[in-house]
Amino acid sequence: MVLLLTEDLGLEDYVRRAMVKVEFTNLMVAKQLSIAKHILSEKKVNLILLDYTHPEVSEGQLKSWKEFMDFSLKKIFFLEHYDQATYDEIRDIKPSGIVKKGAPILNLIQALEINLWQYNMAYFLADETPMVLQPGKDSLFVKVGESYKMIRIKEILYFFSKDKMNYLQTKERKYPVSTQLKILEKELGRDFSRVHRSYVVNNNNIDYIDLKKNEISVDRHIIPVGNTYKNAFLDSIYLAR
Numbered sequence: 001m002v003l004l005l006t007e008d009l010g011l012e013d014y015v016r017r018a019m020v021k022v023e024f025t026n027l028m029v030a031k032q033l034s035i036a037k038h039i040l041s042e043k044k045v046n047l048i049l050l051d052y053t054h055p056e057v058s059e060g061q062l063k064s065w066k067e068f069m070d071f072s073l074k075k076i077f078f079l080e081h082y083d084q085a086t087y088d089e090i091r092d093i094k095p096s097g098i099v100k101k102g103a104p105i106l107n108l109i110q111a112l113e114i115n116l117w118q119y120n121m122a123y124f125l126a127d128e129t130p131m132v133l134q135p136g137k138d139s140l141f142v143k144v145g146e147s148y149k150m151i152r153i154k155e156i157l158y159f160f161s162k163d164k165m166n167y168l169q170t171k172e173r174k175y176p177v178s179t180q181l182k183i184l185e186k187e188l189g190r191d192f193s194r195v196h197r198s199y200v201v202n203n204n205n206i207d208y209i210d211l212k213k214n215e216i217s218v219d220r221h222i223i224p225v226g227n228t229y230k231n232a233f234l235d236s237i238y239l240a241r
Contacts, residue, residue, distance in 0.1 A: 002026065003043075003045045006051035019112065021105075022113050033054075050075060052080070075094070075096055077095045077099070096115055098111075144175065154205075157170060190203075196224050
């Protein structure tokens with residue numbers, strides 16, 4: 001669940017539109033600090049969004065926030081201005097994101113995705129089946145927030161690993177997954193190939209293969225081909241002679 005503390009209806013609409021984009025729609029809105037505290041004490045909140053222009057979220061009130069807020073809880077602040085003085089006021093609460101009010105919605109989408117991906121990965125570490133593969137089927141299910149989203153196999157461009165995390169990439173966005181690439185390589189069948197230690201690609205979505213540069217293009221995404229995987233990859237696809 002995401003909790004938003006604000007009296008600003010425009011900001012609430014802005015947040016709701018961004019939430020739809022990241023497919024995490026479980027949002028509760030509190031207009032008063034007392035209500036926000038009650039929700040935090042009664043509900044499992046994964047991310048809190050704080051409107052720093054709210055009359056109750058001021059320097060004087062921050063002490064009360066520190067007394068009851070779990071510091072492991074992810075927090076994004078909405079600020080009118082961001083300067084050294086503001087930073088000094090909020091740094092003890094350790095915000096995990098800062099968005100300037102009136103900024104393009106992409107800024108908030110990126111902040112939400114970063115924080116919700118971290119939440120997803122924490123969940124994955126305790127969940128042995130975050131991604132449900134259906135052998136012989138044309139789709140799989142990926143954990144998104146508090147539900148599972150169906151993704152058709154043909155829509156998957158590739159899987160990749162980065163900074164010790166694994167992702168599934170579609171045309172629209174990427175999704176964090178905990179399944180290791182070597183497991184995906186085996187379970188997804190011949191339509192997918194390991195081309196690099198960090199990439200497993202959907203062969204049906206490859207645009208071209210450049211053997212001189214050791215790279216391929218998948219929906220305009222340039223992906224390196226590792227020498228270790230090159231021959232096996234070429235053997236797995238049909239090359240017209």
